[in-house]
Amino acid sequence: MDLLNFLKDWSEVWALLIPLIIIVLFKPGSKQIRPVILYVILGLILNFIATFMLKYHYLVPSYLYVNNMSNNNLLYNLHSMARVLLLSWYIINIKKYKASIILKIFLIGYLIFVLLDFTLIESPLFFSTRIYSAESIVLLIMCIFYFFRSMEDESRTDWLKHPSFPICTGIILYEAITFFIFLFFYPLSEKNPEFFVATMQIYSLAFILFCILLSLAFYRYSKQLNQTSEKL
Amino acid sequence: MDVTYLVIVGIGVMLLMVVSILMAVIYNQRKKNQHRTALEKLREQQQNQLIEAAVRSEEQERHRIAETLHDEVGAILSSAKLHLLGIKSDVLDERDQKLHEKGRELLNDVIQKVRGISHNLHSNILKEFGLNEAIRHFIKKVTEGTIIKSETELDDNYQTENPDNDISMYRMIQELVNNTLKYANATEFLISSVLTGNELDLVIFHNGNGLTQEQFEELRYQKEGLGLKNIQNRIILLKGSIYFAGSDEGYRINIHVPVKSNQS
Secondary structure (H helix, E strand, O other), X not given: OHHHHHHHHOHHHHHHHHHHHHHHHHOOOOHHHXXXXXXXXXXXXXXXXXXXXXXXXXXXXXXXXXXXXXXXHHHHHHHHHHHHHHHHHHHHOOOOOOOHHHHHHHHHHXXXXXXXXXXXHOXXXXXXXXXHHHHHHHHHHHHHHHHHHHHHOOOOOOHHHOOHHHHHHHHHHHHXXXXXXXXXXXXXXXXXXXXXXXXXXXXXXXXXXXXHHHHHHHHHHHHHHHHHHHHO | OOHHHHHHHHHHHHHHHHHHHHHHHHHHHHHHHHHHHHHHHHHHHHHHHHHHHHHHHXXXXXXXXXXXXXXXXXXXXXHHHHHHHHOOHHHOOHHHHHHHHHHHHHHHHXXXXXXXXXXXXXXXXXXXXXXXXXXXXXXXXXHOOOOOEEEEEOOOOOOOOOHHHHHHHHHHHHHHHXXXXXXXXXXXXXXXXXXXXXEEEEEEEEOOOOOOHHXXXXXXXXXXXHHHHHHHHHHHHHOOEEEEEEOOOOEEEEEEEXXXXXXX
C-alpha cells in the first residue's frame, strides 16, 4: 500500500520520467521537437519541486507560506503556462500555414489574459483555476486546428504515422479530461470532496497517458531521424 | 444542476468530441490512403501500357525491317548473284576472272549478312519452334567458330503460353548474351531454365567479368545503357524480376518470369 501511495503521490514526477528516458535512450534530434523536450525537462523540475514541497513542507522557506501553509501553487501555475507556451510553439511550427498567425494572436491573447489575471484578479501564489481552464481552451483549439489541418492537407497521407499525431492526441485527451475538473475545481472540492479526490486520480491517469503518448512521439522522431540519416 | 453531474457530463461530452475528431481524422487518412493507392495503381498501369506499346512497336519495326531485308534487299541481292553467275567466266581474262570471283564472294557475304540480320531481327525459329529452340539456335550461332564454350540446359516442359512474352524473353537473352560476349571476356557460359508451376526461371551463368545488381541499377539509368533499359522495360512488362550476382565461380543473371499472368 505504501508503494501504491508513493506512486500515486509522485505520479506527476515519474510520469514525466518516461518520456525523459526515451529522450535519453533514443535521442530525437529533430529541431521541431525541441519545445516538447524543453517542456518535459521543465515540467519534471517544476513537478518534482512541487511534490517535494507538498511532502516535505517543513523544509520549505517561510516566505513561500500562504496562510501558514506551505505553498507550491506558483509552481503549478508556472507549469500550466509552460505547457501552453511550449506545446503551442510546437503545434504552430509543425507545418507553416497562413492560419498560424491566428494561433499566434490567440497565444498573445492568452498571455495578456494571464498577465491581467495575476496582476488584477488573483495572486500567482494561489492555485489559479482560471489559468488552467484557459490552458485547456488554448490547447484544445490548437489541437483541433492541427487535426483539421491534417485532414485538409492533401500533400501527405501519413499524418497518423507522423510523430506529431501522438503528441496532439495526448494533449487533446488530457485537456478534454481536465478542463471541467479545473473549471469546477473549488466548487467540487467544497461540495463533493470524495468525488473531488476521484477526479484528481482521473487527472493523474490523464497525465500519465499524456506522458506515454509524448514518449511514443519521441521514439517516432528518433526513428524518423535514423531513417533520414540512413537515406543520406 | 449539481456540480458533480456537471463535471461528469462535461468530461463525457469533451471525450465524445475528442473521440469524434480522432475518428474523423483516421477515416479521412484512410480515405486519402485508398485514393493514393488507386492513383498509384493507375499510374503503374499507364506506365506498363506505355512500356508495352513501346516494346510492341519496337518489335513491329524489327519485323518490318527484317521483312524488307529478307524479301526486298535479299531478293535483289539474290537476283544480282544470279546475274553475276550468268557471266561466263571462262571468256574473261585472268584479271577480270579474279574480279568476277571477288565480286561473287562479296555478294555471298552480303547475302549471308543480310539473312543473318533479318533472322536476328525477327526469329522464325522462335515463331515456329518456340523459345527453347530459338535460344539454342542463337547460342550456337553466336559461339560457333569461337573459343567460347557454351551449354544450354533448358526445361522442355515449358510450352509457349504467350508468344509476345516469348519474344520479350528471347530479346532479353539476346541482349544479355551479346553484352556478355562484348564486355565480360567470358570463355564459358551456360544458359539454363527451370519451370516451376507457372513460373519460369532463366539463368545465364558465365566465367567472365559480369555486372553486379548495383552496377545494373546504376547503368540502366544512364543514356548509354539503352540495352539494359530495354531489359528492364521488358521485365516490367512481363511482371518479372531480374537479379545480377557475382561470386568466385563466376557471374549469374537470374530472370524470373510468371509465364501465365499476362494471358488473363
